[in-house]
Amino acid sequence: xxxxxxxxxAPAGRPTRxxxxxxxxxxxxxxxxxxxxxxxxxxxxxxxxDLALDPVRLGKIFAAFGLAYTTLQIPGGWLVDRxxxxxxxxxxxxxxxxxxxxxxxxxxxxxxxxxxxLLGVFxxxxxxxxxxxxxxxFPESERAGAIGCYTSGQFVGLAxxxxxxxxxxxxxxxxxxxxxxxxVGLFWAGCWFLFYRxxxxxxxxxxxxxxxxxxxxxxxxxGPASSGYPRFSPADFGLVLGSRKLWGIYLGQFGLTSTxxxxxxxxxxxxxxxxxxxxxxxxxLAAVPYLAAFAGVTSSGLLSDRLVRRGxxxxxxxxxxxxxxxxxSTAIVGANYVEDHRLIIFFLTVxxxxxxxxxxxxxxxxxxxxxxxxGLTGGVFNFIGNLSSITVPWIIGHLxxxxxxxxxxxxxxxxxxxGALCYxxxxxxxxxxx
Numbered sequence: 324x325x326x327x328x329x330x331x332x333a334p335a336g337r338p339t340r341x342x343x344x345x346x347x348x349x350x351x352x353x354x355x356x357x358x359x360x361x362x363x364x365x366x367x368x369x370x371x372x373d374l375a376l377d378p379v380r381l382g383k384i385f386a387a388f389g390l391a392y393t394t395l396q397i398p399g400g401w402l403v404d405r406x407x408x409x410x411x412x413x414x415x416x417x418x419x420x421x422x423x424x425x426x427x428x429x430x431x432x433x434x435x436x437x438x439x440x441l442l443g444v445f446x447x448x449x450x451x452x453x454x455x456x457x458x459x460x461f462p463e464s465e466r467a468g469a470i471g472c473y474t475s476g477q478f479v480g481l482a483x484x485x486x487x488x489x490x491x492x493x494x495x496x497x498x499x500x501x502x503x504x505x506x507v508g509l510f511w512a513g514c515w516f517l518f519y520r521x522x523x524x525x526x527x528x529x530x531x532x533x534x535x536x537x538x539x540x541x542x543x544x545x546g547p548a549s550s551g552y553p554r555f556s557p558a559d560f561g562l563v564l565g566s567r568k569l570w571g572i573y574l575g576q577f578g579l580t581s582t583x584x585x586x587x588x589x590x591x592x593x594x595x596x597x598x599x600x601x602x603x604x605x606x607x608l609a610a611v612p613y614l615a616a617f618a619g620v621t622s623s624g625l626l627s628d629r630l631v632r633r634g635x636x637x638x639x640x641x642x643x644x645x646x647x648x649x650x651x652s653t654a655i656v657g658a659n660y661v662e663d664h665r666l667i668i669f670f671l672t673v674x675x676x677x678x679x680x681x682x683x684x685x686x687x688x689x690x691x692x693x694x695x696x697x698g699l700t701g702g703v704f705n706f707i708g709n710l711s712s713i714t715v716p717w718i719i720g721h722l723x724x725x726x727x728x729x730x731x732x733x734x735x736x737x738x739x740x741x742g743a744l745c746y747x748x749x750x751x752x753x754x755x756x757x
Contacts, residue, residue, distance in 0.1 A: 400702015578742015
């Protein structure tokens, strides 16, 4: 099939830059992906009132997505090793967007819970697909920057689009939050199918860019005929579950995502119900932590790649930003000790900046995973890392009582500290597992 985005290839001696267009597509996909995960947090206060949800039941609704999403990470990673990103990502985006759209019609706890489960089912392979695409399209010297760029999409959407969703909710009700995000996702699913190609299938990329990616350590697919996918073997699980290095990044990711899932679920409700913010009148203030996270993840990726190009070892260049960011995330506990709204936002901003700064963790999957098991390793990594999407919202729902949210923030900050210790003491030298 002809590539609809094809442009005349550059002369053979000068590499094209099709990989940058691919990165833009990943960025947009992640924006949509995270808007569909977090839209519930925007609607939570009004939705909980209309559906008569107490904090425990609301916590269960928040955790429903994570329950399905996390459970299916390993099967999702297995699928990523066998189905081309063009077909898999387009199909999944259409399905999760349909589940999002239908949440606008949810009238009971059970219906909303079931649709959040479906959303988690269809989004499960999303990040392993992103990792596979970046590993195929980018040399190692550009990979952390690329991962930082598309990962920043989750924060850009939350920072700039949450305001629009709050305004839509104010004018049209909480149902509009789900209807709008669902329709956007359905449109983008078609765009991905039309425009994305693997390197060997794209008619826009020239041999010089392919050679540049391959020489830099990119795992360029050589074509449909030779991309035979290996049969599943129990030994594959033994390989990805038997490495101390991999367990270091698995457990470290759990610590990292715990902070993220607080911001994706309880954060707006925390500000409105426990700190008495009016988010419809002060959306800019609530957006500051998301903007800080965006700045953190983009600066971290660029810094990490720059260190690699200057000859700094991958161990130092990749691990230092992650550990530093996780340590900064513990600042979330400081919000317990202040009452001024600006100081509350300050501590949350420092914490979320740190979370963003540490969010280049997928680069370690691309550098440590066995070459033929990128999808499976990514699935295990995302499975263990995103157990927090189940446990953190649910435990927070049980920790908060009356007007006291302090134990929940201590819990989240403590998990960030444990994540930093895992990267320091378990990962060791960064080198690919044979």
